[in-house]
Amino acid sequence: MMIKSFRSRLLVSFMTLAGAVLIISLVAVWLATSQQSERTLERELEVSERVFAELMDVRAQQLQQAAEVLTTDFGFREAVASGDENTIISALINHGERIGTDLIVLQSPNGEEIAATHTSQLLPSIENLTAGKSAAQLVLVDDEIFQIVTVPVRAPDLIAWATLGFGVDDDFAVLMRQLTHADITFMNRQQRNVFASSLDEEILAQIEDPAIALNTALDNLNLAANVSGFNDIQYALSNDPNLVILFSTDEFAATSEFVTLQQQYLVIALATLIFAVLLAMITARKINQPVASLTRAAEQLGAGDYNQPITLQRNDEFGALGAAFETMRQGISQREQQIMYQLQHDLLTGLPNRVSLRDYLSRAIQSKQNGYVVLLNVARFGEVNDRFGQQVGDRLLQMISQRLRDSAPEQWWIGRLAGDEFVLIGEGQSEPQTKALLRDVEQTLSQPWWLDETSYLLEFRAGYLTFPNIGDDADSILRRAQICARQAKQRNAFAVAYEHGMDEQHLRRLQIVQALPSAVREQRLQLHYQPKVNCNDGRILGVEALLRWRDEHLGVVRPDEFIPLAEQTGEINRLTRWVCTAAFDQLQLWHEQGLQLALAINLSALDLQWPDLVKFLREAAQKRGLSPQSITLEVTESAVMVEPEQAIKRLTQLREAGFKIAIDDYGTGYASLAQLKRLPVDELKLDRSFIQDIANSHADLTIVRSTLALAHELQLTTVAEGIEEESAWQILQQLGCDTVQGYYFSRPLAATQFEQWLRDYQGVSP
Structure with missing residues (x-):
């Protein structure tokens, strides 16, 4: 039965503790005295044996002297x-x-x-x-x-x-007992014949009984004994191993003093236990009274009754505990209010947080009243935190929240969803009112952001949609608003309204993310090869390996769809390993066939952060007998600028390993001439945006001419991609471009198709 009363449990605890201590000490004393009594008996019997041997020697000397007198x-x-x-x-x-x-x-x-x-x-x-x-x-x-x-x-x-x-004989045994303080018995252990003994006849009767084992008989008689074989005695002449001398003593008599000590300690333990029980009852009563009072006070506080003061007139720890309860009673109401506020508000900006946002939006949806949700996102806010520190980022978020409060009408509810995302909800607001709000917010947020005499450049993207028509729950509405904000970023617009079909794009991205690992693992990707042509004479110099993916459910998945997702999900390194392995295998096969082609492969920004990249590429090339000079690794300007120092270090290692390095899509990134000067580059690859309309655009022509001149001054090979017309090729020949590629020559082809194209091209080329 469970004891519920604290007083009873306290009493039981005291009694259990006292009892446990007494029992442990009693067991310890009992074991110690028992072991000591056993050791004492053993020592006494050993002493008796030694005394017996000495007496036998004295008797032998007497007999020897008597014999010598006779002879x-x-x-x-x-x-x-x-x-x-x-x-x-x-x-x-x-x-x-x-x-x-x-x-x-x-x-x-x-x-x-x-x-x-x-x-x-x-x-x-x-x-x-x-x-x-x-x-x-x-x-x-x-x-x-x-x-x-x-x-x-x-x-x-x-x-x-x-x-x-x-x-x-028996008289001799009795005499020995008087001298050795132990009973001595001469006997045949097997036949149980006793030749001489100092023991009583009743005891001898049990010892001589062959139906009872000797050890059992000794235990029944409470005799402690040592048995010495007859042959163990140095002066015995018998070879019979059953002849023994039994030294024994009464165990009870020998250990009586220890038994008395144990009994005395047992009486003392019982008296101590009774005293401990009485003391525990008194102590439990004194402790229970203030505890009961504090328990009643706690029940009142738990029920929400904060009006009854807690008074406990004591000068001990319970009095201090009562005062603490009173302080708690006074502060608990304030803390509840603070907790509720912190639960529903963002501590940094003071705006309602995600919990309040979901509750508010859910109630608005349930009210069946039309309204609008606007989700505002700070573009590239993570870079601000990385470059200027978390403290600057937090202060900017506080400034953003204050500007939203100032610019939004009272009808709009404002909250912070998470990180750099803010949400405005307008119940009963129409589309014109929502667009007016967006104009005011855009104008307010476009003002300079000054902080400690420093101006920070912030960009904002917004997505908005109506409810409850487009979404009937808070999660789906917020998810679609986030999709709109991402679309605004892609379109370089401030705000984008939700349109039907955006969900499908989002779902397609999710499907690509889910299918990509298995596509890499099961090698359902393909490499196509686009020829790179000598700009002057049209000779085929090499190929660029381009990745293609056709999925039975997703259809054709473009590289610009799945490459960024691979970088986001961490699959890019595995993807790069597969591409390099497959491309190196194909290049090895072509070299064995006598086609001395060069190979270009694209690397991503995350590949440059892979510590084992150089080792992997070097070992892969050596394994296939490929010269690193025949392999060009292409990286974009933007990839280099993600981590410039790390990128320069990795590219330098690759170039030292013998690989050629090319800057792809040059002119579209953020690299400056100072950065270009530091890069270990062999080749500049002009982006197709400058080439496609070069025959008609003077600006494109000027950019290409100056870029080619700069590259040649830096002793870099130049490559122009996106050649779709012969006129563009001719202009590039005049400008001194080294290599060209594009659909004018060939689209990217599978390996077998490329081999057929190469045979046809070489058959007609000059």
């Missing part, structure tokens, strides 16, 4: 030497009773029994007994364990071996 006795040695059996037996018995031995055996040097209390056949061989492993040895004889010692009897040569032994 050095003159009478005993004489009896052994003479073979007096009665004397030998009497001496052995007397000596054994005197020192308390339980086993006496006398053997000849070769191991034959002379006299014995136990048959010598049960003893290990005389070789093992006399191997010198230890002064005293443990052996198993007739299901009894003896600690024995074997010493030689010499007179003076070896005449016998005397073996004396103490019995290892």
